[in-house]
Amino acid sequence: MKIAILGATGFVGRAVLQQAIEEGYDVKVLVRNPAKLAISSDKIKVIQGSLEDKEKVEETLAGCSAVVNAAGGVKGSDQYEAFIKITGILVNAMKRVGIKKLVSINGTGTILPNEYVGFKRRFLSTIVGIFLKHMKDAKKAEMRILLKQTDIDWVSVRANLILKKPATGKVVADDQKMPGGKITLPDLAKFMLDQIDNDQWIHKAPFVAIA
Ligand SMILES: NC(=O)c1ccc[n+]([C@@H]2O[C@H](COP(=O)([O-])OP(=O)(O)OC[C@H]3O[C@@H](n4cnc5c(N)ncnc54)[C@H](OP(=O)(O)O)[C@@H]3O)[C@@H](O)[C@H]2O)c1
16 A cells, blocks of 8 residues: 655654555655655655645645655744645645545644643643644644544544654553553554554544553
């Protein structure tokens, strides 16, 4: 199966790309700087460009069965506006090329409308907003667009602290409350890829953690 991975040069995206290659996927990536890719393989087709370029996004998605979006806000500009645009381009490109499934990374900074949020989560969201404003703004914008999408099977995977440690194979997910505060990179990458063929979390934003 061929999939598109966005944000493949990032902390999360590199792990998703690595896991996808280990699982035997053919992958198309859209990256601004191919030199930042951590691995090379004849199973990876690299397209150079920005997520804000709709022609490049459509070229990347063409021929793929699903999109795994590991892109996140970067420092230095208005990431809320950037990701309103980026997510709009992405969902429109998915509709044009006929891809239904989108698995996207998100964080504990993101609170859904009408979601119950206890003290601990509100505190975490506030901290993320102070120290990682670019990340929180980008994913808040993305979520705003995704929540309006009924004809795309999106899943927004929320992680808190991501550890650069080996996989545990013990991942728990819950869309009502945080089941834990930490997850390893390879566990997160595997969970995201598992959602390509799993319909349990469609139109939801589950928190993931290691048990
Ligand atoms: N890092 C964590 O500890 C953590 C914890 C919990 C949740 N999360 C979630 O994971 C998300 C990603 O985090 P991360 O640490 O992987 O971020 P990161 O290392 O900064 O990676 C962001 C990725 O998005 C890409 N990107 C951003 N704007 C782009 C554009 N216009 N065109 C093309 N590519 C673009 C970046 O490309 P370039 O390489 O070209 O900049 C990079 O590949 C966060 O936003 C957050 O929601 C992260």
